[in-house]
Amino acid sequence: MSQLTDPFGRRIEYVRISVTDRCDLRCFYCMPKGFHDFEEPENWLSFDEITRVIGAFAELGVRRARITGGEPLVRHDLPQLAAQLAALPGIEDLSLSTNAVQLERHAAELHRAGVTRLNVSLDTLDGERFHTITGGGRLDKVLAGLMAAKQAGFAPVKINMVVMKGVNDDEVEAMVDFCIEHDFTLRFIETMPMGDTGRDAANRYVDLREVRERLERRYTLLPGVMPGGGPANYMRVAGTELRIGFITPISQHFCETCNRVRLSVDGTLYMCLGQEHAFELRPLLRAGADAEALKAAILEAIALKPARHEFTEKPSQVMRFMSKTGG
Numbered sequence: 001m002s003q004l005t006d007p008f009g010r011r012i013e014y015v016r017i018s019v020t021d022r023c024d025l026r027c028f029y030c031m032p033k034g035f036h037d038f039e040e041p042e043n044w045l046s047f048d049e050i051t052r053v054i055g056a057f058a059e060l061g062v063r064r065a066r067i068t069g070g071e072p073l074v075r076h077d078l079p080q081l082a083a084q085l086a087a088l089p090g091i092e093d094l095s096l097s098t099n100a101v102q103l104e105r106h107a108a109e110l111h112r113a114g115v116t117r118l119n120v121s122l123d124t125l126d127g128e129r130f131h132t133i134t135g136g137g138r139l140d141k142v143l144a145g146l147m148a149a150k151q152a153g154f155a156p157v158k159i160n161m162v163v164m165k166g167v168n169d170d171e172v173e174a175m176v177d178f179c180i181e182h183d184f185t186l187r188f189i190e191t192m193p194m195g196d197t198g199r200d201a202a203n204r205y206v207d208l209r210e211v212r213e214r215l216e217r218r219y220t221l222l223p224g225v226m227p228g229g230g231p232a233n234y235m236r237v238a239g240t241e242l243r244i245g246f247i248t249p250i251s252q253h254f255c256e257t258c259n260r261v262r263l264s265v266d267g268t269l270y271m272c273l274g275q276e277h278a279f280e281l282r283p284l285l286r287a288g289a290d291a292e293a294l295k296a297a298i299l300e301a302i303a304l305k306p307a308r309h310e311f312t313e314k315p316s317q318v319m320r321f322m323s324k325t326g327g
């Protein structure tokens with residue numbers, strides 16, 4: 001049981017690890033085209049430094065870790081880090097979030113290294129629209145990556161679709177059918193005002209309660225559950241194995257049950273996706289801090305965790321892009 005309890009009595013059981021702020025796509029609601037102000041490589045935490053931090057979290061009771069980015073597959077030798085994290089005593093669940101552009105090449109090795117669950121960002125099944133949303137990406141590569149993930153034995157494979165008005169909201173039913181056909185789990189996500197790009201996308205905000213009502217006119221949705229530590233509220237489509245999750249940070253936020261913090265590539269611990277409360281771990285790591293010192297720092301950091309986001313009240317508060325910490 002996690003000993004990490006924040007000032008609001010929430011147990012912190014889950015760390016999301018951004019291993020890079022770089023990406024091989026430029027989704028318009030995340031990273032601006034032509035953006036180059038990335039973290040300098042000398043400031044990136046090494047795999048050993050990341051493992052020391054997650055090791056300290058695991059000694060404090062954290063059981064889940066997720067590898068994210070930017071796009072984590074652009075960081076070289078990622079299976080090596082996955083193997084190190086999977087071997088840590090206490091870490092029971094190691095997952096990965098990816099845009100799957102390079103997944104076909106890495107799926108089998110990541111699965112062998114100990115990653116068991118995958119979340120794949122996929123906002124459209126239309127090749128041209130995919131090219132537009134992602135600033136030049138190829139849908140066929142993502143689909144090949146998804147098939148390779150199934151082949152490699154990842155279960156579940158979850159599809160994350162950010163629903164946007166006038167962009168892809170006409171594809172909700174098609175995405176449901178695609179996930180039924182391929183036995184994927186589907187999650188719909190509301191846009192969040194993260195950075196200027198996120199704020200622009202917020203103009204295309206869709207309240208997922210409307211999407212659920214729309215789906216209920218076509219499918220029978222039953223209460224459903226899914227393994228994992230995430231905030232999604234799941235329904236099952238009657239007559240199928242499909243679970244649909246609704247991630248609603250704006251219309252129905254889930255901050256009361258928040259169980260996570262985020263580690264960015266430069267060693268900054270962010271207490272909340274929607275706030276700037278942060279704690280620098282890199283100086284400590286590079287000063288040779290041992291596990292006890294790291295654990296003391298983590299406890300100090302968790303004491304900073306805010307109650308909730310203020311995306312609605314203060315939409316221009318968060319300057320960093322989603323790619324800085326991952327979702």
Ligand code: SF4
Pocket residue numbers: 231254255258259260271272273274275306307308309
């Ligand atoms: S917005 Fe912040 S408090 Fe709310 S669920 Fe996300 S990380 Fe937790």
